[in-house]
Amino acid sequence: MTNLLDFPEIQSAVLPFLIAVLIGAASARFGLAKCGIGMIAGFIVTVLFVNGISLQPLTAARKIILLGIAAAIIGAVADHRDAHWPGRPLYFAMLSVLASAWVLGLALSRKNGLEMLAAGLGIMVYTAWITYWIDRLHDNELRATSITVGLGVGTGLAAIIGSSALFGQLAISIGASGGAVMLLGLLLKNNKPGSVFTLPAGVLLGIIGCTTVAFAELPWTVLVVLGLIPLAARYTPIEEVWPRWIQAAILTISTLVCAGIALAYAWYMAGSSSYS
């Protein structure tokens, strides 16, 4: 009998979603952390399937995994201290730039002058942009989580088109876990996802997108389209008086449409058939 757990969609969508709901709800219920902690819990479940616990050799993918966990810890500490200082999204964006340098520095160092400069600048801008916007919208959990759903699915499927199922599964896991946190936001009252959600989500999705360009076959122009997803989440008009599930549905559709455009473009650029 085929083991259900061998299916990528179970590993990177169903299980992380369920774990994120359980851990997020339990943490919020017992006051351990904001419900957004479910996102990193779901992500770790997928990591265990696609990577195991091994961190050697310390590849870019494993650095990303470590960074996600570190970002969640920093975010949890910030939540615990109720740290909402002005300009926090910018600080988080700067942190994400440093993180991206650690992951992608080696790849950049192999490029020549102008190419290195352009790639480095692109990586910095994209990672900072994604991290900034997810945290900028932390007060509106539906908008913040809708970014992770759209960007997680978009980045993940784009990575698969770009020949990396590993990065694809990791990104889709964030999308699924982000969806779980959105669900918790609908079910639980006055429960923001917190920095424990916004910081790792931004860092992970920003860097996974860049790494897929650097180490796999995704054209960088696809990131330009994916980079519009935060704007779709921010500027899609919704009214506070509408039922929250309708607001969530509209925002999610909006970010997924953006992701769909990016995927159609990635598919067109790949110009080739499927492969498994």
Next chain:
Amino acid sequence: MRKLILAAAVIALPVSAALADSYTIDPEHTFPHFAISHLGFSTMHGRFDKSSGKLNIDMAKKTASVEIVIDATSVDTAHVKRDQHLKSPDFFNAAEFPEIKFKSTKVTFTGDKVTSVDGDLTIMKTTKPVTLTVTSMLCAVHAMSKKNVCGFDANTKIKRSDFGVNYALPAIGDEVALTLEVEAIKD
């Protein structure tokens, strides 16, 4: 007298080493191949199109050494999308780790033939000892080019998880059969 013997020994050493014939790997006739289970359905074969290296052999003393550097970006399974996937961080991670290396540590002769080569295989900067079984070997003058050529076929089996190549385990097989077909031209 001792100094004289020592001096003679020092002089003799490089002369002795120089007696070993040095060969350079011929990339047109050197191809590392691999075979791996594809989800249990079939065995997928592939090869690396680019490799380089050196072979030193002293038939009189029955000593030898070999070093082969494989270009991980040259993986070829006759399917462009699959090759891109194999080069990606899911498997060989060629952008981060562009070289795969084998360096011998011990070459075993049986009679005039090399029968096995112990050495260190490095994939993704993880080095593990492996033993190549040499199934055929010939050092002779090439009939066409008239150059001195040494060639051999060798094989071994490794576990990719030993080298940190863990993606899609166990669905895609852990055990990888490696075969080397190597030809080297005398310098």
